[in-house]
Amino acid sequence: MDVADVPEVPEWLVGHLHEQGIEELYPPQAEAVERGVTRGESLVASVPTASGKTLVATMAMLSAVESRGGMALYIVPLRALASEKRAEFEAFERYGLDVGVTTGNYESDGGWLAGKDIVVATSEKVDSLARNDAPWLGELSCVVADEVHLVDDAERGPTLEVTLATLGRLNPDLQTVALSATVGNAAELAAWLDADLVDSTWRPIELRKGVHYGDALHLEDGSQQRLAVRPSEDQAAAVVRDTLEEGGSTLVFVNSRRNAESAARRLGATTEAALTADEKRDLESLAAEIREVSDTDTSDDLAAAVERGAAFHHAGLARDHRQLVEEAFRDRLVKVVCATPTLAAGVNTPARRVVVRDWRRYDGSVGGMQPLSVLEVHQMMGRAGRPGRDPYGEAVLLAGGHDELDELFERYVWAEPEPVESKLAAEPALRTHALATVASGFARSREELLAFFEGTLYAEQTADRAHLELVTDQVVEYLLANDFLERADGLAATNLGHTVSRLYLDPMSAAEILDGLRSLDGDPTALGLYHLVCRTPDMYELYLRSGDQERYTELHYEREAELLGTAPSEFDDAFEDWLAGLKTARLLEDWASELDEDELAERYQVGPGDIRGKVDAAQWLLGAAESLAAELDLGVGTAIRRARQRVEHGVRAELVELAEVRGVGRKRARRLFEAGIETPADLRGAEKPVVLAALRNRPNTAQTVLENAGHPDPEMDDVEPDPAVRADETGGGANGSDGGAEGQSNLGDF
Numbered sequence: 001m002d003v004a005d006v007p008e009v010p011e012w013l014v015g016h017l018h019e020q021g022i023e024e025l026y027p028p029q030a031e032a033v034e035r036g037v038t039r040g041e042s043l044v045a046s047v048p049t050a051s052g053k054t055l056v057a058t059m060a061m062l063s064a065v066e067s068r069g070g071m072a073l074y075i076v077p078l079r080a081l082a083s084e085k086r087a088e089f090e091a092f093e094r095y096g097l098d099v100g101v102t103t104g105n106y107e108s109d110g111g112w113l114a115g116k117d118i119v120v121a122t123s124e125k126v127d128s129l130a131r132n133d134a135p136w137l138g139e140l141s142c143v144v145a146d147e148v149h150l151v152d153d154a155e156r157g158p159t160l161e162v163t164l165a166t167l168g169r170l171n172p173d174l175q176t177v178a179l180s181a182t183v184g185n186a187a188e189l190a191a192w193l194d195a196d197l198v199d200s201t202w203r204p205i206e207l208r209k210g211v212h213y214g215d216a217l218h219l220e221d222g223s224q225q226r227l228a229v230r231p232s233e234d235q236a237a238a239v240v241r242d243t244l245e246e247g248g249s250t251l252v253f254v255n256s257r258r259n260a261e262s263a264a265r266r267l268g269a270t271t272e273a274a275l276t277a278d279e280k281r282d283l284e285s286l287a288a289e290i291r292e293v294s295d296t297d298t299s300d301d302l303a304a305a306v307e308r309g310a311a312f313h314h315a316g317l318a319r320d321h322r323q324l325v326e327e328a329f330r331d332r333l334v335k336v337v338c339a340t341p342t343l344a345a346g347v348n349t350p351a352r353r354v355v356v357r358d359w360r361r362y363d364g365s366v367g368g369m370q371p372l373s374v375l376e377v378h379q380m381m382g383r384a385g386r387p388g389r390d391p392y393g394e395a396v397l398l399a400g401g402h403d404e405l406d407e408l409f410e411r412y413v414w415a416e417p418e419p420v421e422s423k424l425a426a427e428p429a430l431r432t433h434a435l436a437t438v439a440s441g442f443a444r445s446r447e448e449l450l451a452f453f454e455g456t457l458y459a460e461q462t463a464d465r466a467h468l469e470l471v472t473d474q475v476v477e478y479l480l481a482n483d484f485l486e487r488a489d490g491l492a493a494t495n496l497g498h499t500v501s502r503l504y505l506d507p508m509s510a511a512e513i514l515d516g517l518r519s520l521d522g523d524p525t526a527l528g529l530y531h532l533v534c535r536t537p538d539m540y541e542l543y544l545r546s547g548d549q550e551r552y553t554e555l556h557y558e559r560e561a562e563l564l565g566t567a568p569s570e571f572d573d574a575f576e577d578w579l580a581g582l583k584t585a586r587l588l589e590d591w592a593s594e595l596d597e598d599e600l601a602e603r604y605q606v607g608p609g610d611i612r613g614k615v616d617a618a619q620w621l622l623g624a625a626e627s628l629a630a631e632l633d634l635g636v637g638t639a640i641r642r643a644r645q646r647v648e649h650g651v652r653a654e655l656v657e658l659a660e661v662r663g664v665g666r667k668r669a670r671r672l673f674e675a676g677i678e679t680p681a682d683l684r685g686a687e688k689p690v691v692l693a694a695l696r697n698r699p700n701t702a703q704t705v706l707e708n709a710g711h712p713d714p715e716m717d718d719v720e721p722d723p724a725v726r727a728d729e730t731g732g733g734a735n736g737s738d739g740g741a742e743g744q745s746n747l748g749d750f
């Protein structure tokens with residue numbers, strides 16, 4: 001179908017597409033148009049990666065705005081993708097459309113978005129807007145759900161599912177366009193959304209999947225290509241070199257940000273050897289541009305890799321960095337990009353070859369490595385092959401042994417993607433969304449609540465209505481018993497229930513916290529509060545390892561007086577959970593007592609990312625505890641706030657104020673304190689030689705800190721460190737140095 005023949009879209013679209021070299025619709029796109037996607041018909045498009053799903057969504061949104069008035073909402077699965085999509089849709093502003101993006105804080109109604117034509121948001125954001133009564137949510141004519149197969153995700157899926165159900169209820173004539181990777185049960189998704197289906201395996205370029213093992217690439221059609229690994233290389237490097245010899249570039253998928261960075265560093269040796277003098281020059285100027293973007297270690301590392309023709313790409317990069325990398329990769333200047341799967345799924349960076357290096361990933365909920373799903377691996381593989389440039393794309397996994405070769409063929413190459421399954425019935429999700437649904441007025445009775453759940457994928461997939469009624473009743477009973485709901489001519493949320501819903505807490509976490517706080521007699525200790533929030537279902541507890549049972553049982557008896565609520569009996573199964581909470585709380589207490597990060601990592605056998613995760617969750621839950629305590633007038637707000645601030649900065653109580661000064665952080669706060677500077681006021685009026693010595697003779701740091709504290713004369717020129725101040729040279733943060741640009745309470749970033 002010629003793009004000029006698409007009905008109901010604005011006239012300018014044809015020219016706009018021509019500018020991008022798009023003349024003809026791809027077959028799945030044409031099918032979508034034939035099924036009425038530009039005439040307001042709902043549609044599920046289940047199509048392989050890189051087959052032009054975005055254009056399907058664009059045509060739907062533009063026709064909705066152009067022909068039917070109202071707004072279009074584009075739901076992205078990740079915050080980082082919101083800015084990608086904004087950039088894409090902002091191109092329409094020159095034709096008079098108004099585009100907005102909202103991702104941030106969860107407690108506003110986003111009133112400024114009213115009147116926009118296209119809004120881009122995450123599903124969590126839309127869910128919270130609905131909880132905060134954003135009026136414009138009732139004025140939508142079209143909603144797009146990108147990567148809708150993520151309803152399968154245990155953590156975030158239920159929110160997406162409920163959000164789509166909510167929007168459908170708010171807007172009875174809403175057009176829903178759901179974009180999905182190829183999944184096992186696309187028809188079920190379409191039935192749920194009352195939508196037509198385009199289910200296609202068409203790709204703009206042929207894809208050959210295979211596994212590399214030994215000195216050969218084994219392809220799915222049974223053929224083999226020689227691809228020898230040299231003694232100095234690993235398998236990934238051999239594939240990258242082989243691709244380079246054919247003039248192509250490679251996308252390597254790994255399982256963490258750190259691995260992406262280290263793989264790029266290593267593969268730089270392979271790419272560097274193949275660069276021409278011109279390319280080297282261009283890469284040098286690209287590296288300089290990258291360094292310009294920001295003054296961080298990541299920026300330096302990226303620039304260093306890029307100079308050698310390799311790059312990494314993950315959600316931790318600045319947006320400008322990502323764009324520079326993507327562009328240079330498309331221009332074939334950067335020869336290899338090492339990426340994490342999460343982000344790369346949504347970014348358009350085709351390559352001649354894709355290597356899926358890591359097919360297992362750390363999963364905190366099981367405490368170990370887990371294989372990726374077929375769907376995820378196929379999505380990564382789908383990035384292989386650049387339409388119009390390559391004859392075909394190749395996507396390979398790497399096997400270390402013959403058994404693994406067989407396993408990878410079975411598991412991924414020949415396998416069909418899994419069906420997606422609703423995770424809403426998981427009790428935490430159902431509790432949370434039942435409360436939110438009543439609190440935001442979408443349901444005022446048991447019957448309305450059931451009717452609401454009828455609109456979910458869960459109901460679609462559960463033939464047994466009696467079961468849905470049963471679990472809904474159980475959840476409602478639970479919410480009533482905990483005073484989050486009350487019977488008032490049907491069902492209504494109490495004030496407490498409204499607070500819990502707005503705080504975005506699992507109601508069971510709220511109940512646990514309230515129960516603990518109510519049991520208090522006097523001020524709680526930090527450990528008591530940490531233990532309280534660590535026991536909630538919103539915190540992943542640390543695992544008890546061998547010996548821990550005994551160790552923490554002992555600690556439990558030692559500090560029993562500090563622990564809130566009623567401990568289960570030592571012979572009860574729940575006691576183990578109590579101890580796991582205690583272990584986690586103890587980690588937080590150690591962190592908030594200024595224990596070094598590497599010591600923590602060793603003591604608890606966790607990585608920096610795990611510590612960061614616990615600290616973030618504790619901070620959020622303690623903030624929520626503070627709000628709940630205020631709601632009940634419990635008068636312990638100050639103690640909770642203090643405990644939260646200590647966790648936030650990783651310091652003892654006496655350092656909290658000082659650590660809050662920007663650029664100070666836990667290590668520097670301690671050094672300043674030792675030098676007699678105990679408060680921000682002290683810092684404002686401090687003697688500069690003392691500050692300089694305490695900050696280990698780093699004039700730039702000292703000046704910045706003084707500026708941030710509001711010192712009248714922060715200038716450090718010609719200041720000499722006070723010899724009477726001894727700055728401890730060994731306690732210099734996780735990596736033994738204090739030269740980092742961004743504060744020093746930085747836990748490893750994942």
Ligand code: ADP
Binds near residue numbers: 054
């Ligand atoms: P998906 O979302 O399915 O992964 P994209 O929407 O990102 O795929 O599209 C992949 C690429 O294909 C984009 O660069 C896009 O511009 C291009 N494209 C989309 N539709 C067409 C078309 N009909 N003709 C040529 N190129 C197209």
